[in-house]
Amino acid sequence: MLGLGAATNGQSAIGNDLDDEIDGRRVLGKARRDDAPVEDINSWSFVFGPFSLEVPRRQVLLNGAAIALSARAFDVLVLLVRQAGSVVSKADLLAGVWGTRSADVSCLRVAMTELRKALGDGQAGARFVQTVSGRGYCFVAPVARSGVGRSYPQPTGTHHNVPMAPANLIGREKVIPETASKLLNERFVTIVGPGGVGKTSVATSVAHRLLEEFCGDVRFVDFGLIIRSLQLSATLASGLGLDEKQNDELPMNLSQRRMLVVLDCCEHVIDVVAPFATRLLREAPRVHILATSREAMLVDGEHVHRLGPLECPPQHVTVSMADLASYPATRMFMDCRASGADELELTQDSANHVKEICRKLDGNPLAIAIAAAHVESFGLGSLVELLENPRSLLWKGSRTAQSRHRTFRAALDWSYRLLSEDERKVLWLLSVFGDEFTLEAAIAVALAADVDETTTLAALFGLVNKSLLMLNSQGGRTVYTMPRTTRVYVRGLISELRDDQSQNRRGAVVV
Incomplete structure (x- = not known):
């Protein structure tokens, strides 16, 4: 592979001139401040996740093995990694890699697609490059930098790698x-x-x-x-x-x-x-x-x-469409709908449906965002009914979310896989309760299924600690609550198990 300083015909602007300027800022060859020391990019390498970006050798290594990447895609990666945590505009990327801010943006899209595919971006929860609508791209994975043959002092108070915070985080103002x-x-x-x-x-x-x-x-x-x-x-x-x-x-x-x-x-x-x-x-x-x-x-x-769920309108309260903005859960639902292709009809029935949807989703922001995206497909009234079906947990959310947040089922699967066998068994047993239940009731249900009290108490502790059960005090008594979405999820697992057992029995008869 060619080094950065050895440009060939057709190679990027980065390979031709390490001192290119974009809007007066030194991009690669120089430090951004005039009084700061000049650092030689030829001696840099970066580490993020399982990858190593070796700039001197123009290589990207995955667990020590080089992966295929074109010169353009490689230079796009260098620019993004060097400014990890910050948004790099399309114009800056075009100027830094193609040598002109007016280059065809489709070339950048092709390079970005190749880069994301090579890194496995979006697969198995991996997240490296985020598209920032209307602004450009941001490298969001944590990055470490080191020099070849020399060590660099770690930054003290000059750099951070924190991903961008949501612009409008509803219900978390306090x-x-x-x-x-x-x-x-x-x-x-x-x-x-x-x-x-x-x-x-x-x-x-x-x-x-x-x-x-x-x-x-x-x-x-x-x-x-x-x-x-x-x-x-x-x-x-x-x-x-x-x-x-x-x-x-x-x-x-x-x-x-x-x-x-x-x-x-x-x-x-x-x-x-x-x-x-x-x-x-x-x-x-x-x-x-x-x-x-x-x-x-x-x-x-x-x-x-x-961190609790977003507040929903109480069950006994009648709300109008105007009132929905007073509660974080329904306000978030309405904000998500504002980006849709249609507007919600301003009726009392619509307000009641939105309230009921948010309550059925336990005020969970991820679940609310996913449900809001499906209003155009099903309508508000049907959505209320469909949320009782475990298959609704498979509705897809944001394409750019990590895999555990692509569907609400994935979010629950992630938690379920972390449970012990005893915790799973007790969770299944407790799904028979419609709403809240006491410790005595939980023990009684478990004993009926031959789960002793010691095992049940340990499982209850684990389920509360792992956020699958909530503990509340009401009028001097302590009660447990299983979120409705969790209950729907568990009942779906039970139904799937019964279907599998039924199929196995039918298969045995055929054999």
Whole structure:
């Protein structure tokens, strides 16, 4: 492969001139500030997820093996990775790679398609390049940079890799400043809640709110990108901007820095992340930790904030279309519909349908967004009825979402796979309850199915901690509630099992 400095006919503008300027900014060969030192891009390499971007050799390695990538796609990747976490406009990409801002944008689309395919972007939860409508593209995966044959000092307060925060986070106006304040006082906060409730959105909003407080030294580690546990070490080091070879000394390397570390989507690697967070808290006294997980880590120093659903209109309250904006859940539904091809008819029936849809979806933001996208296909009235069918959990959401959020069924599958066998069995048994139930009732149902009390109590603890059951106090008594969507999901699993057993019996008779 050709080095960056050895341009050939047809190669990109990056290969021809490392000192190209875009709107007065030095893109690749120079530092952005005139008084900052010039760094040689030929000595740079980057690590993100399982990939290594070797700029000197013009190679992208996947677990050490080179993958095929055209010169244009490679240079697009270099530009995006160098500005990870920031939006790069199409014009800047065209100028940096094709040498002119007026180049055919279709060339960029082709290169971007090739790049995403090569990285497996969008597959198995992997997320690298995000399209920002009307603005350009953003490299959203955590990136670590190192030099070939030399080491670079880690940035202290000048760079962050936090993904963009949602522009309008409905219903979390109080949660974000409260969590930020608690994090500054307590150092270690875990945002806990069910899948799709918006934990990552709140965490990124808190991180952006605190950028100035930490002088920009905020690092975001996305464990949701991990497919195999072997990738944990690389993901952690990459997200923190450190060398993976120093993984055992990560807390020591951060001991002198005042920084915020965001650990996102911890539930499936919690047995490893929890002790790391504890050690980081102990050995790096100026580091603050914000984690998101579907279950609490249950370690010393952790302060748990349970993120609840969006508030829905009460069952007994009659609302008009104008009243829907007063409740976060229905307001979000209406906002999602505002981007649709049609407008909702302003009738009392429409308002009642929207209220009922949001209540049936437990005020879950992900479920509400998916349902709102299907109004054009089914209508409000039919949607209310269809939500009782487990197949509604398979309705598709955003194409750019991580795989565990593409459907609400995927979000529930992710949680279900993390349960123990006892927790799964007790969850199935508890799905017989229509709404709330007491501890005594739960034990009675379990005993009838030959599950002893000790096992039931342990399973109840796990299900509450993993956000699949909610515990509430009402009038001096404690009751459990299973979200309606979870109950529909479990009953769907039971139905699928019965169908499989019925098919097997029929097959046995035929044989």
